[in-house]
Amino acid sequence: xxxxxxxxxxxxxxxxxxxxxxxxxxxxxxxxxxxxxxxxxxxxxxxxxxxxxxxxxxxxxxxxxxxxxxxxxxxxxxxxxxxxxxxxxxxxxxxxxxxxxxxxxxxxxxxxxxxxxxxxxxxxxxxxxxxxxxxxxxxxxx
Numbered sequence: 001x002x003x004x005x006x007x008x009x010x011x012x013x014x015x016x017x018x019x020x021x022x023x024x025x026x027x028x029x030x031x032x033x034x035x036x037x038x039x040x041x042x043x044x045x046x047x048x049x050x051x052x053x054x055x056x057x058x059x060x061x062x063x064x065x066x067x068x069x070x071x072x073x074x075x076x077x078x079x080x081x082x083x084x085x086x087x088x089x090x091x092x093x094x095x096x097x098x099x100x101x102x103x104x105x106x107x108x109x110x111x112x113x114x115x116x117x118x119x120x121x122x123x124x125x126x127x128x129x130x131x132x133x134x135x136x137x138x139x140x141x142x
Contacts, residue, residue, distance in 0.1 A: 067088040083107060091110035094113075100120070110129065
């Protein structure tokens with residue numbers, strides 16, 4: 001009788017384990033056969049911009065609701081420049097120097113563009129990031 005109980009218990013446990021495993025249809029330890037990479041070069045800008053070179057554009061003809069990525073040097077040459085409404089200036093390594101930017105309503109500037117050679121006037125622009133990393137070189141402290 002005891003052998004029969006043990007045999008039935010082993011059979012019951014075996015069927016439970018097989019039943020649980022048979023319900024799992026996904027392979028748990030499946031290795032990828034190949035990794036496919038997108039080799040198309042469409043819409044890829046291979047040109048590297050030198051952040052220390054002068055920009056080939058100005059801020060003079062900006063339209064309202066424009067976003068400008070500053071990845072070169074924009075020299076205002078001591079002039080004051082009025083910006084239209086809702087202009088966003090983003091920092092990507094460049095600089096705006098030697099002049100004054102007069103902001104309008106809804107505009108924002110990346111704090112990394114601020115420095116001792118750029119004055120800001122007009123409506124107070126929003127900062128793109130609330131944290132600020134002080135770089136002494138941008139403020140004339142070498």
